[in-house]
Amino acid sequence: MQLDQRSSSSRREVLRYAGAAAAALAVGSSAGAVAAAVNAADRKRVLRIAHLTDVHVQPELHGDHGLAACLHHVQEHARPDLIIGTGDSIMDSMETAEDRVKMLWGLWQRVWKAECSLPAEHCIGNHDVWGIHKAASKSTGTEPLYGKKWVMSLHGWDRPYRSFGRAGWHFIALDSITHLEDDYLGRLDDRQFEWLVDDLSRVDARTPVLVFSHIPLFSAAAFLDGQHEKAHQWRVPASIMHIDARRVKDLFRKHPNVKLCLSGHLHLVERVDYLGVSYLCNGAVSGGWWKADHQECQPGYGVIDLYADGTFESKHVLYGWKYAEA
Ligand SMILES: [Zn+2]
Numbered sequence: 363m364q365l366d367q368r369s370s371s372s373r374r375e376v377l378r379y380a381g382a383a384a385a386a387l388a389v390g391s392s393a394g395a396v397a398a399a400v401n402a403a404d405r406k407r408v409l410r411i412a413h414l415t416d417v418h419v420q421p422e423l424h425g426d427h428g429l430a431a432c433l434h435h436v437q438e439h440a441r442p443d444l445i446i447g448t449g450d451s452i453m454d455s456m457e458t459a460e461d462r463v464k465m466l467w468g469l470w471q472r473v474w475k476a477e478c479s480l481p482a483e484h485c486i487g488n489h490d491v492w493g494i495h496k497a498a499s500k501s502t503g504t505e506p507l508y509g510k511k512w513v514m515s516l517h518g519w520d521r522p523y524r525s526f527g528r529a530g531w532h533f534i535a536l537d538s539i540t541h542l543e544d545d546y547l548g549r550l551d552d553r554q555f556e557w558l559v560d561d562l563s564r565v566d567a568r569t570p571v572l573v574f575s576h577i578p579l580f581s582a583a584a585f586l587d588g589q590h591e592k593a594h595q596w597r598v599p600a601s602i603m604h605i606d607a608r609r610v611k612d613l614f615r616k617h618p619n620v621k622l623c624l625s626g627h628l629h630l631v632e633r634v635d636y637l638g639v640s641y642l643c644n645g646a647v648s649g650g651w652w653k654a655d656h657q658e659c660q661p662g663y664g665v666i667d668l669y670a671d672g673t674f675e676s677k678h679v680l681y682g683w684k685y686a687e688a
Pocket of ligand 1: 450487488489576626627628
């Protein structure tokens with residue numbers, strides 16, 4: 363029964379392609395245009411994503427109005443099916459005392475509730491982890507909401523990474539932040555890496571996979587963030603790009619259905635294609651932390667169309683934010 367359905371659907375596909383090719387030929391197009399027509403007929407958009415990262419919401423410099431403006435723009439212009447947020451949602455909780463962190467998360471929740479009716483999936487950024495710097499945050503490490511527990515309880519997560527399916531794609535939300543004493547680095551701890559190995563092994567090889575993390579798994583722009591020239595050497599800190607990039611890359615090589623990785627953290631816009639995987643860093647909603655552009659990065663977000671055949675198209679969109687006078 364299944365075989366019959368498949369063969370009749372592939373016959374229909376062939377007829378559809380033939381029709382598209384004939385239409386292209388009828389207007390005197392080149393062989394390339396025929397191929398493009400066939401490809402276009404083959405591609406079915408299944409999901410549109412708006413990728414918002416590094417909002418760093420705060421009342422200062424109208425950061426809360428900035429998030430609202432971005433959410434309005436997303437809903438009016440991009441009209442996605444889903445928003446993916448890759449962390450650093452609030453200005454800071456790494457070195458900020460409990461009362462202010464409470465205020466910032468309250469602000470975050472109020473703006474989303476009031477201004478956005480779309481479903482959203484988030485992952486954790488370094489600034490979302492409360493008390494990484496204990497002295498500055500006046501935390502002891504024993505508080506019920508210490509570390510990642512605050513952001514996890516807010517989202518109702520029982521662990522800081524997870525996966526889910528949507529529109530024929532498999533989505534993996536990673537936790538980039540390895541929390542050290544008074545510091546952090548971009549790395550999946552061994553437990554999470556084992557979970558990722560297992561999760562990918564359970565995904566059908568024909569199902570395309572989108573991975574999202576706060577810190578880029580792989581980045582070229584990371585080389586342009588810092589004072590390498592003065593130091594006379596290229597040195598990308600483990601807090602800027604995943605230090606375990608090599609083992610993640612080796613794992614992805616075993617799963618060619620991993621197509622796309624989204625991240626933030628750098629406040630830079632880039633796309634790196636490497637060994638069949640595209641790595642997109644989509645700037646920052648806050649630009650340069652609501653003060654000014656960060657290098658060439660203006661306040662914006664990514665729009666990504668996912669197709670049934672595992673391909674995607676993406677663009678970075680500015681939502682027209684004008685920085686407030688400091
Ligand atoms: Zn960050």
